[in-house]
Amino acid sequence: MQKQIKLIKRPVGLPTKEDFEYHEVAIGEPTESQLLVRTVYISVDPYLRGRMNDVKSYIPPFELDSVITSGVIGQVVTSKSTQFKAGDLVMGSLGWQQYSIVNETDVRKIDTDLAPASAYLSVLGMTGLTAYFGLLDIGKPKAGETVVVSGAAGAVGSIVGQIAKDKGAYVVGIAGSDDKVNYLVDQLGFDAAINYKTEDVNKALDAACPNGIDVYFENVGGEIADAVFPLLNNFARIPVCGAISTYNSEGNNVGPRVQEYLIKTSSLMQGFTVGNYSSRFSEGAAALGKMLQTGKLQYNETVTDGFDQTIDAFLDLFKGANTGKAIVKVSEIEPN
């Protein structure tokens, strides 16, 4: 038997444990071209909150009483496929459960010579690609420009800032604790960072961005974003990746309208999701892998131990508890 996690109620506002339920079910047996995969790491991500609502979006909502899915790293236990063997490490979009039966086309092997397995859920996975394409394809930072990143110590934000630094930009991060602020400046090389919980964001941003803001990488929305618009330079670009501060708002997400700011500065806001760039994933992964190998890209993970902690790890995202990528470790990788 194994455990799995189902969504049983659509959260209203902040999700609670009562919205989820653990079930015990049989592990099952793979048939022709299938694999039995033991879950090693589960990715918990802010965007999953959106899928828990029953609304049209870029990705269909989770169905009630179904197992939640997200990025997963697993190890093959039994293979009925000629393309995989027991012990292989694989990744795919799999269920929140201890074991999965998957088709051979649903997962791909990962190369742990390049980076540890968990990196494929963060810097070398969707997280890194989200940062890469959002910043470079929409934000288009140029050397000497000012790039502001919110959620800067988070999984995506921390990579965005480092890529922007690599492009020669002046990079300012916004995060929610002094530890995170120090991490951004001391460890990741950000030029400045702001603790939005203890500083007046309007004043701090104004002080940190004496030349205005050319690129704002949006991860959080809400009042932090409101403070950015008055500082935009002409032809500023705003990749809109996330709005975690507002995901749990119950119809009360109002703030200054942005139209006049955009007109005055001819600025651009572009919502996106990493899936828009699927035809270019290999380009992005190669570039990120190269930055990683040459020491230009550091990443951090907040790893929570144990399948039973998965819901807590997810709920912690909305408390700002993680630095870097939030991952649940479900089992150990077994040596081949």
Place this chain on the structure above:
Amino acid sequence: MQKQIKLIKRPVGLPTKEDFEYHEVAIGEPTESQLLVRTVYISVDPYLRGRMNDVKSYIPPFELDSVITSGVIGQVVTSKSTQFKAGDLVMGSLGWQQYSIVNETDVRKIDTDLAPASAYLSVLGMTGLTAYFGLLDIGKPKAGETVVVSGAAGAVGSIVGQIAKDKGAYVVGIAGSDDKVNYLVDQLGFDAAINYKTEDVNKALDAACPNGIDVYFENVGGEIADAVFPLLNNFARIPVCGAISTYNSEGNNVGPRVQEYLIKTSSLMQGFTVGNYSSRFSEGAAALGKMLQTGKLQYNETVTDGFDQTIDAFLDLFKGANTGKAIVKVSEIEPN
């Protein structure tokens, strides 16, 4: 002697007559390479409201106690330039006064064989170019897509809708009276139009756009814009041209934040001003001239008679009193 209009106070909220003052001054004499030009038509435009505030924008604010400037058509009275002769019709950015002394490089001749002189302030001038570049360069409407235009019976909006129809789009206009709604559908060929003053814009838009919204040409901002965001299709485009409903708001312009809508649909908002496209004006003017000659482009003017009515014509813009381009006729064109 002649009259001129100066800005003497920065308007708070809606401008009033007390913010302006008429002065009597000498007409003056042109010197070498200069012209004396008699004002024929003055363009009154919503964007001028922004220049009356003392804030950084794409165009510097008007200085207090200075003559207001905007697009003007004039007729040469006396020429000290070899490039112009008395009787020539010219256009330029000139003062709100009955006569101007201008350098020969500040104005250019217009061709009244192609269209009446006033058209160079509307469909063949900045107004038409604003519609042309905003819609085609940012909105990029494709055949069969749904294009929504606010301020649809206004100078820019009425041209936007016609260009969108020419590109094969399904075009829905939002305007402020039944007369305007009828004009859009019956005269300009819009597929549908909504009177935001008598209809529930949310419901009416939903009904008028059964396939969602692919392009929203933003002229008005405020609650009308708020109603558009929930109906955006994936990869929608929003050229942000104006926000007339909010120009006179006194720091109270709040509404639903747009980030989540942009993320869910990977939509784009791009503020712009026609000056961004100055290197392509001849392309735009040629395309608009061709549409005009082939009968694909109709335009409407609200012409107010008399220099003394200039302030009223400007204030009327914010009451939605005009259909098409608002112009003040200051003097008659004299035959050569």
